[in-house]
Amino acid sequence: MKLPIYMDYHATTPVDPRVLDAMMPYFREKFGNAASRNHPFGWEAEDAVEAARKQVADLIGANAKELIFTSGATESNNLAIKGVAEMYREKGNHIITCVTEHKAVIDTCKKLEKQGLRVTYLPVQKDGRIDLDELRAAITDKTILITIMTANNEIGVVQPIAEIGAIAKERGILFHTDAVQAVGKIPFDVNALKVDLVSISAHKIYGPKGVGALYVRRRNPRVLLAEQISGGGHERGMRSGTLNVTGIVGLGKAAELCRQDMEKDTERLRTLRDRLNQKLHENLDEIYINGSMEHRLPHNLNISFAYVEGESLLMGINDVAVSSGSACTSASLEPSYVLKALGAGDDLAHSSIRFGLGRWTTDEEVDYVVDKLTKVVRRLREMSPLYEMVKEGVDLSKMQWVTH
Amino acid sequence: MAYSNKVVDHYENPRNVGSLPKDDVNVGTGLVGAPECGDVMKLQVKVNPETGVIDDAKFKTFGCGSAIASSSLATEWLKGKTVEQALAIKNTEIVAELSLPPVKIHCSVLAEDAIKAAIADYKKKQDEAKGVQPAAEHAQPSA
Numbered sequence A: 001m002k003l004p005i006y007m008d009y010h011a012t013t014p015v016d017p018r019v020l021d022a023m024m025p026y027f028r029e030k031f032g033n034a035a036s037r038n039h040p041f042g043w044e045a046e047d048a049v050e051a052a053r054k055q056v057a058d059l060i061g062a063n064a065k066e067l068i069f070t071s072g073a074t075e076s077n078n079l080a081i082k083g084v085a086e087m088y089r090e091k092g093n094h095i096i097t098c099v100t101e102h103k104a105v106i107d108t109c110k111k112l113e114k115q116g117l118r119v120t121y122l123p124v125q126k127d128g129r130i131d132l133d134e135l136r137a138a139i140t141d142k143t144i145l146i147t148i149m150t151a152n153n154e155i156g157v158v159q160p161i162a163e164i165g166a167i168a169k170e171r172g173i174l175f176h177t178d179a180v181q182a183v184g185k186i187p188f189d190v191n192a193l194k195v196d197l198v199s200i201s202a203h204k205i206y207g208p209k210g211v212g213a214l215y216v217r218r219r220n221p222r223v224l225l226a227e228q229i230s231g232g233g234h235e236r237g238m239r240s241g242t243l244n245v246t247g248i249v250g251l252g253k254a255a256e257l258c259r260q261d262m263e264k265d266t267e268r269l270r271t272l273r274d275r276l277n278q279k280l281h282e283n284l285d286e287i288y289i290n291g292s293m294e295h296r297l298p299h300n301l302n303i304s305f306a307y308v309e310g311e312s313l314l315m316g317i318n319d320v321a322v323s324s325g326s327a328c329t330s331a332s333l334e335p336s337y338v339l340k341a342l343g344a345g346d347d348l349a350h351s352s353i354r355f356g357l358g359r360w361t362t363d364e365e366v367d368y369v370v371d372k373l374t375k376v377v378r379r380l381r382e383m384s385p386l387y388e389m390v391k392e393g394v395d396l397s398k399m400q401w402v403t404h
Numbered sequence B: 001m002a003y004s005n006k007v008v009d010h011y012e013n014p015r016n017v018g019s020l021p022k023d024d025v026n027v028g029t030g031l032v033g034a035p036e037c038g039d040v041m042k043l044q045v046k047v048n049p050e051t052g053v054i055d056d057a058k059f060k061t062f063g064c065g066s067a068i069a070s071s072s073l074a075t076e077w078l079k080g081k082t083v084e085q086a087l088a089i090k091n092t093e094i095v096a097e098l099s100l101p102p103v104k105i106h107c108s109v110l111a112e113d114a115i116k117a118a119i120a121d122y123k124k125k126q127d128e129a130k131g132v133q134p135a136a137e138h139a140q141p142s143a
């Protein structure tokens, strides 16, 4: 087993060697510009881009014509939300989203609010999912877009996308989903889910960084977007800029591999994740899973280890790459807003660890992480004034803390 | 973030972890921070009533590596100091000794606060012991 162990597959994933092999020729001999219409270099590049479009479309049950390539999901989210807000301004000025969305959605919505749009940020329930009745109640005749992520990047909680899609359809509202963490990992079909816009990122599915896609429905309804980057009119005028051919080829290959291996990968990862969860629970008391276990990505686990602080925990397992929702690990000194939104108390946010398993995670690695974490949690609890107080019977919630 | 060697050393080999009997009149206990903020420090000193010198100090900390290191270092520095000398310890000295980056300065502030709170508790208990009124609960926030 090689150290350090990577267990942070929600942050990014390594490029699969098969993906890299597919990309290589497009750096070398097949270096053409996909927009060059009058020589074989251009044709070759264009063919490769169109093949990749098909590969991505196949992964999500779409038509290849409905995919636009971007620089990643941050751009896809921006294009979807700003593009709809601008294009459908006449129709309405209200967007519905949710508090646990990725910053690329939240901050885009905040920016639109400054420009006069109204945004509703739905809360989530204890399990991390939105309440569909609250969604229905938030809809007005000015609502033009609902944007709710498929799976959360911290807690892995999967939202009721098909139900949201049905509500949106019924009310004639466009539905965008940031599906970065879900596409390629769990079944996702744009028609079954009734989604109109879908953000995808290559580097979360074993493809390269800096490339992504946006699915834009063409029929039933035909979705129009105001371009956010102007120029040569590439990608049906919705996203100008010379296409990142190597990246797009990589995204396509990555999508194809995910489609081929999804069932097998999912089963394997779920087993590994459950083993991680079960062993941690066997070894340690007072550990709490953040978010729904039932509606969760198979490769995600997010646990709070009560009475120990996340950064000190990470320091003790420094040969394991995971992340924490603790404030001490963030530049803002604010604990994870996603965990806070679950309402479990900030103290548990400070004590949380996110595990993201992936294609190269092994049994051996899981066992190593369990072992190491158990030792460190025990050691830090011996050092924790909170643990001591609880053992003495003090109710921490009734304490008057001297804050600074 | 990369940690300084001294922070790592205190994290891996914390000095003086533990607890002193908090009802002892010669023991002062400081408890600062809050779980919601991600940091709680408990620091205790035991003062020799004859000499006024701190002959033992213990800590327990819930917090990041820098918070653990700051409190561990504080207990080292406290031993052998008089109460007045202890009150002169500044957080900036902890920052310098541990090479803490700017975002971790508040961890050292917390350690200074914990020292002050422990000494204040000790003084309060001494005054109460000398006075007529029955010794009240220690200065720890009551449950």
Ligand SMILES: Cc1ncc(COP(=O)(O)O)c(C=O)c1O
Pocket: A010, A011, A071, A072, A073, A074, A075, A102, A104, A149, A151, A152, A153, A178, A180, A181, A200, A201, A202, A203, A210, A211, A212
């Ligand atoms: C849910 C979610 N949305 C959007 C993004 C941004 O994707 P990209 O890195 O491709 O811009 C990420 C990744 O950080 C993510 O996890």
Ligand code: FES
Pocket: A327, A328, B038, B039, B062, B063, B064, B065, B066, B067, B103, B104, B106, B107
């Ligand atoms: S205790 Fe949070 S940064 Fe040190």
